[in-house]
Amino acid sequence: MKKVELLTVTKNRRINKEYVIIHAxxxxxxxxxxxxxxxxxxxxxxxxxxxxxxxxxxxxDESKNEIILLIQEIGEGSRLLxxxxxGDTIDLIYPLGNAFSIPSKGSKALLxxxxxxxxxxxxxxxxxxxxxxxxxxxLGARSKEILMELDNYEKIAEVGVTTEDGSLGIxxxxxxxxxxxxxxxxxxxxxxxxxDPMMRAVAKKAKEKDIKCEVSLENLMxxxxxxxxxxxxDTKDGHKCTCTEGPVFDTKELKEW
Amino acid sequence: MVNLGIDLNGLSLKNPVMTASGTFGFGEEYEDFINIxxxxxxxxxxxxxxxxxxxxxxxxxxxxxxxxxAVGLQxxxxxxxxxxxxxxxxxxxxxxxxNVSGSTIEDYIATAEKINELEHIPGIELNISCPNVKxxxxxxxxHCPSAVAVTEAxxxxxxxxxxxxxxxxxxxxxxxxxxxxxxxxDSVSLINTLLGMAINVExxxxxxxxITGGLSGPCVxxxxxxxxxxxxxxxxxxxxxxxxxxxxxDAIEFMLAGATAVQIGTANFIDPTVTIKVIDGxxxxxxxxxxxxxxxxxxxxxxx
Ligand SMILES: Cc1cc2nc3c(=O)[nH]c(=O)nc-3n(C[C@H](O)[C@H](O)[C@H](O)COP(=O)(O)OP(=O)(O)OC[C@H]3O[C@@H](n4cnc5c(N)ncnc54)[C@H](O)[C@@H]3O)c2cc1C
Ligand SMILES: Cc1cc2nc3c(=O)[nH]c(=O)nc-3n(C[C@H](O)[C@H](O)[C@H](O)COP(=O)(O)O)c2cc1C
Ligand code: FES
Numbered sequence: 001m002k003k004v005e006l007l008t009v010t011k012n013r014r015i016n017k018e019y020v021i022i023h024a025x026x027x028x029x030x031x032x033x034x035x036x037x038x039x040x041x042x043x044x045x046x047x048x049x050x051x052x053x054x055x056x057x058x059x060x061d062e063s064k065n066e067i068i069l070l071i072q073e074i075g076e077g078s079r080l081l082x083x084x085x086x087g088d089t090i091d092l093i094y095p096l097g098n099a100f101s102i103p104s105k106g107s108k109a110l111l112x113x114x115x116x117x118x119x120x121x122x123x124x125x126x127x128x129x130x131x132x133x134x135x136x137x138x139l140g141a142r143s144k145e146i147l148m149e150l151d152n153y154e155k156i157a158e159v160g161v162t163t164e165d166g167s168l169g170i171x172x173x174x175x176x177x178x179x180x181x182x183x184x185x186x187x188x189x190x191x192x193x194x195x196d197p198m199m200r201a202v203a204k205k206a207k208e209k210d211i212k213c214e215v216s217l218e219n220l221m222x223x224x225x226x227x228x229x230x231x232x233x234d235t236k237d238g239h240k241c242t243c244t245e246g247p248v249f250d251t252k253e254l255k256e257w
Numbered sequence: 258m259v260n261l262g263i264d265l266n267g268l269s270l271k272n273p274v275m276t277a278s279g280t281f282g283f284g285e286e287y288e289d290f291i292n293i294x295x296x297x298x299x300x301x302x303x304x305x306x307x308x309x310x311x312x313x314x315x316x317x318x319x320x321x322x323x324x325x326x327a328v329g330l331q332x333x334x335x336x337x338x339x340x341x342x343x344x345x346x347x348x349x350x351x352x353x354x355x356n357v358s359g360s361t362i363e364d365y366i367a368t369a370e371k372i373n374e375l376e377h378i379p380g381i382e383l384n385i386s387c388p389n390v391k392x393x394x395x396x397x398x399x400h401c402p403s404a405v406a407v408t409e410a411x412x413x414x415x416x417x418x419x420x421x422x423x424x425x426x427x428x429x430x431x432x433x434x435x436x437x438x439x440x441x442x443d444s445v446s447l448i449n450t451l452l453g454m455a456i457n458v459e460x461x462x463x464x465x466x467x468i469t470g471g472l473s474g475p476c477v478x479x480x481x482x483x484x485x486x487x488x489x490x491x492x493x494x495x496x497x498x499x500x501x502x503x504x505x506x507d508a509i510e511f512m513l514a515g516a517t518a519v520q521i522g523t524a525n526f527i528d529p530t531v532t533i534k535v536i537d538g539x540x541x542x543x544x545x546x547x548x549x550x551x552x553x554x555x556x557x558x559x560x561x
Contacts, residue, residue: 230317
């Protein structure tokens with residue numbers, strides 16, 4: 001069940017010049033949250049942040065009833081969110097959207113995140129592992145300076161890294177990494193979230209090897225709950241809402257993917 | 258106890274707060290957040306005779322204190338509404354209105370005829386003001402003769418409450434309001450979205466796939482209040498006011514300008530519980546001002 005609720009910021013930690021990680025605690029027990037789901041945050045401010053901002057759920061801490069968000073400063077809304085302090089309240093609608101599918105026990109999965117698209121991969125990796133699936137992370141960034149902290153991912157599984165400038169891991173794009181090449185055939189499924197060209201390149205490679213690929217789309221949204229029909233993506237069954245029927249789609253469903 | 262009930266030309270609603278078409282789905286989308294039965298009425302998504310895919314993505318752009326949309330009446334057609342959606346929503350104890358749109362007068366008639374058969378739909382809102390479709394839609398609503406013709410034609414086949422939704426994209430809104438009143442509209446609702454446009458300056462590209470779209474939200478409110486007031490001074494049928502209502506004060510402002518009821522649109526996206534807050538806020542206002550009947554607010558602006 002979706003709800004609109006005021007949560008309290010318990011931590012807002014800057015991890016690099018573009019990213020912050022915000023912990024927000026609910027007074028109540030969190031509803032069940034699935035990997036791939038997102039929240040809509042109200043940015044309390046002036047006229048330029050009128051609509052809510054959709055942000056993926058990065059992780060949850062059930063013991064503290066906390067939702068954890070990874071936010072990249074990109075415009076006015078995200079810059080204001082990055083300034084939130086401990087004790088501030090934030091107004092969230094959550095949990096929204098569908099979820100990544102979980103393959104059968106014993107299979108291997110590749111989780112490819114680029115830029116801030118690494119956000120949903122953390123909760124997904126943990127849940128996969130809890131379900132007996134073997135996750136492999138592949139995270140890409142422009143440069144080491146804005147790569148996500150790897151510790152939390154490394155606690156779950158091995159992490160492959162690519163940077164465009166070669167400052168860490170393999171130089172190039174995620175699709176240049178062995179995990180997307182020699183190792184790809186071992187995977188039952190590939191999940192990806194990040195910039196559109198990256199997701200398309202990942203999806204193309206997965207398709208060539210006939211591996212199931214799920215993408216998490218970041219379409220512009222107004223309501224986040226299926227009421228406005230602004231966020232549609234073209235699928236083989238016509239327009240679908242990325243906020244309710246997505247954000248996760250099997251690329252087989254999508255037109256021109 | 259204050260009286261919140263209003264009368265829309267013979268159709269009574271438990272309170273003056275309704276939801277605006279295209280912003281509230283079929284009501285179901287909001288069931289997790291509010292009790293739909295608490296609302297005065299809901300206007301469901303724009304419905305056409307045949308299935309429409311709507312416009313390509315991107316269909317939305319945020320603008321200062323508002324948004325542009327170019328959804329383009331995506332819907333599965335009136336038959337799907339009747340077979341699949343109506344059975345799921347007909348139990349709501351609120352006034353359910355279907356927003357009817359079309360490309361030709363024949364489309365409007367055929368759709369209205371089908372909806373006339375539905376026991377639990379007390380009215381339709383005739384959308385002659387959608388700026389997001391190439392043919393039909395707003396084309397009917399911005400010229401008086403066509404607005405009158407489509408209203409007159411639907412009036413002949415539609416026996417229940419006929420609300421006509423007016424476009425703000427006209428020089429004189431009162432002319433069209435009077436025109437549709439003259440051929441049997443039971444009420445008018447206004448405003449639909451204002452034709453607008455935004456450009457992504459970095460990319461030098463239009464923000465919307467259709468280049469132009471409909472502007473809504475608090476940025477349009479003063480225009481909407483002005484038009485409601487003008488129409489209030491021109492017609493006798495009740496007016497349903499909308500455009501940028503975010504809270505009870507905004508809703509009361511529309512009533513003081515002459516609206517019998519209000520619709521809330523874009524605000525539902527920011528706060529899915531806003532409608533209930535508006536109802537509660539109107540009650541508070543009435544208590545504070547010693548007003549026992551909400552109808553006293555209608556056209557209640559005091560000009561010295
Ligand atoms: C389902 C979903 C999950 C998301 N998860 C995250 C997340 O975990 N962390 C995160 O930092 N961001 C995430 N985003 C993107 C985030 O919503 C946007 O970056 C944010 O809305 C930008 O707001 P702003 O006010 O800072 O920027 P604005 O001033 O609104 O825009 C600045 C720039 O960001 C671009 N932008 C705006 N909205 C979006 C969008 N929805 N998607 C992509 N680009 C956009 C604009 O085109 C513009 O170039 C997600 C988006 C969706 C739809
Ligand atoms: C996303 C969106 C979709 C809309 N779809 C319709 C529609 O199908 N039919 C219609 O008559 N009006 C439609 N409207 C207009 C609203 O019903 C309303 O007239 C307008 O948004 C002004 O009210 P507001 O500022 O409270 O949103 C739509 C508005 C929005 C924002
Ligand atoms: S954002 Fe409104 S329907 Fe998806």
